[in-house]
Amino acid sequence: MRIALGIEYDGQQFCGWQKQPQRRAIQSTLDQAVSMIAGESVHTVCAGRTDTAVHALAQVVHFDTNAQRPEQAWVRGVNSHLPEDISVLWARVVDEGFHARFSALSRTYHYWLYPHSVRPAIAAHYVGWIHTPLNVDNMHRAMSYLQGEHDFSAFRSSECQAKTATRTMYEAYLVRHGVLIQLVFKANAFLHHMVRNLVGSLVDIGQGRHESEWMNTLIEQKNRTLAAPTFSPQGLYLSQIEYAEHWQLPQTQCRPYFFVNEP
Structure with a gap:
């Protein structure tokens, strides 16, 4: 089963997206939290790698798992194992043809x-x-x-x-x-x-x-x-990742709500 997640994170305390030995990376932190809910080792793939101290308001990742969980478990459950500077916003079960990076428009x-x-x-x-x-x-x-x-x-x-x-x-x-x-x-x-x-x-x-x-x-x-x-x-x-409509993923463009209060 392939799951897509929308996540946001404050990048200031991370070395960037990609996991690195002995350094705090978003990928390794997220992998660990998702694996706790899946009950097995999980590897996430992102739509776009971000560097040290770069933030994301609408990053998209996918991972494969044998675990059968309701979508809310991939949101609330994973968030319960994440630090406060990373949050899962939504989760969707997707076809195995979906790829967070290569399917992005x-x-x-x-x-x-x-x-x-x-x-x-x-x-x-x-x-x-x-x-x-x-x-x-x-x-x-x-x-x-x-x-x-x-x-x-x-x-x-x-x-x-x-x-x-x-x-x-x-x-x-x-x-x-x-x-x-x-x-x-x-x-x-x-x-x-x-x-x-x-x-x-x-x-x-x-x-x-x-x-x-x-x-x-x-x-x-x-x-x-x-x-x-x-x-x-x-x-x-990183504010938006666009995908074809048939994937039925949320595509709301985000902005830093602590700067601009617009509808």
């Missing part, structure tokens, strides 16, 4: 920037802080160059293991929420550190170090050394 990441002269305290782990004002109009124009199919080598980590740097960006835009700036990126898939590298270059543009057209130049030159440094992980959220 798109992934959406949100990055929340806090441009303010004074660093935040309470929100320190949940926003990317920049101490200077940002020109959001220039940043918005720069993001328009990201849309479509491109080789994103300029924004690819040297540790990235993807076979190709070509990705299709369906949406790239920003929204102001008072002092906060919400950057939205929706693509078929992302490269290692791709969003954080994009944010770093957008911040440079917002600070006036480059014109908006510089983003297009970076895409064309495909050279990581010419782009800005990788930005901090604290403001990054």
